[in-house]
Amino acid sequence: MDLLSRRNFLARSGLIGCSLAASPLFTNVIFAAAPWDTRLVVIILRGGFDGLDVVQPYGDPAYAKLRQKLKGGPENGGLDLDGYFSLHPALAGLMPMWTAGELGFVHAVSTPYRDKRSHFDGQDILEAGTESLSTGGVRDGWLNRMLQAVPGVQADTAYAIGRGDMALLKGAAPVANWSPEADLTMSPQAERLMDLITQDDPAMHAALAEARLLSSPDGGQMGEMADNGEDMMAQMQRAGRGKAHLKVAKFAAKRLRADARVAAFSLNGWDTHQAQERNLSLALGRLAETLDHLRDTLRGNIWKKTAVVVMTEFGRTARENGTGGTDHGTGGLMITAGGAIKGGKVHGNWPGLGTSDLYQGRDLMPTGDVRAQAAWVMRGLVGLETSVLEQSIFPGMEMGTDPGLLL
Numbered sequence: 001m002d003l004l005s006r007r008n009f010l011a012r013s014g015l016i017g018c019s020l021a022a023s024p025l026f027t028n029v030i031f032a033a034a035p036w037d038t039r040l041v042v043i044i045l046r047g048g049f050d051g052l053d054v055v056q057p058y059g060d061p062a063y064a065k066l067r068q069k070l071k072g073g074p075e076n077g078g079l080d081l082d083g084y085f086s087l088h089p090a091l092a093g094l095m096p097m098w099t100a101g102e103l104g105f106v107h108a109v110s111t112p113y114r115d116k117r118s119h120f121d122g123q124d125i126l127e128a129g130t131e132s133l134s135t136g137g138v139r140d141g142w143l144n145r146m147l148q149a150v151p152g153v154q155a156d157t158a159y160a161i162g163r164g165d166m167a168l169l170k171g172a173a174p175v176a177n178w179s180p181e182a183d184l185t186m187s188p189q190a191e192r193l194m195d196l197i198t199q200d201d202p203a204m205h206a207a208l209a210e211a212r213l214l215s216s217p218d219g220g221q222m223g224e225m226a227d228n229g230e231d232m233m234a235q236m237q238r239a240g241r242g243k244a245h246l247k248v249a250k251f252a253a254k255r256l257r258a259d260a261r262v263a264a265f266s267l268n269g270w271d272t273h274q275a276q277e278r279n280l281s282l283a284l285g286r287l288a289e290t291l292d293h294l295r296d297t298l299r300g301n302i303w304k305k306t307a308v309v310v311m312t313e314f315g316r317t318a319r320e321n322g323t324g325g326t327d328h329g330t331g332g333l334m335i336t337a338g339g340a341i342k343g344g345k346v347h348g349n350w351p352g353l354g355t356s357d358l359y360q361g362r363d364l365m366p367t368g369d370v371r372a373q374a375a376w377v378m379r380g381l382v383g384l385e386t387s388v389l390e391q392s393i394f395p396g397m398e399m400g401t402d403p404g405l406l407l
Helices: 003-013 089-099 119-128 142-148 188-198 202-214 232-238 241-257 276-298 370-382 386-393
Strands: 029-033 039-046 103-110 260-268 306-312 332-337
Touching (some): 039 119, 039 241, 089 103, 089 276, 103 370, 276 332
Parallel strands (some): 039 306
Antiparallel strands (some): 103 332
């Protein structure tokens, strides 16, 4: 396949979305040791994953009208959770965790970010944990600020797979990076600049994506895949890069069984503007394998003291679009897992999906601050005071009433 036809194929296949911030080729993982005995794992799903398709509100009368192709509910393969919500079938392997009370969800949550729906701004605000980025961008991350708030913290290691650092753990607390099989020719700053420059130009974005693809550590294997009609995302996963999440999970579990007490990493590929039925299933399969591996490896006393928090920069539109996908939205979903969490429940204040209930008539209305949910988890695990969480770790945030996410 020559260069021009390959570029056309990549663009045609739907690999090029609005931003490579959601690319499945790149991910990050970071660790830090701490003097407490509990474990906190934070997973960032980059790309804005569709919480309405993951935990499907089939009991809401407006849901079926909004999702005529992306149908949910038990009659369409969804796994019933509580008579109102059902779980996407790609997460069927996690049902034993749900039954055991080790898997839970918080619906209709978001950061304070509104309206522009940019991956870059959304991820920056999520990782900074602030009200906005008006101060000139991310200075440090809320997880690093948490480490600064407790005495006796020592750096184990902060590890990044793929490219760049996670802003979530940037700051004064010492961290380091780990990047297996990395072979990158552009600095993270240069790649980010190119993303910003090309995000509104599909042709330039396609060319940039191809350059990254051909220079990736697979030796050009993906660049030589034939145009056989298979979705490009599926071919990429089959080519082997899709198993990077297991390397992350295995290394994370190993360190958490040793000295590490805090782990944070990202899983990418959640920007499902089109072919969502296929692509979301692939991404959810990776997430399920990741959580399963953490549970299996940390099983026993360590798992009982572990809380996993899964977050994303924003949700997606309540109504499906014309290309079998959904677009950038507002209200989203938070996933919790671990032996320390109070699972088997869909938490949150459900706003409804009627036209008048939607944010700007298009998105799930946020009824909770995802930062507050994370703050209550940290308070329970680490014992931080509410004032520290509200003033230093998430400045300007009000935690409100304890949502009861931990045992």
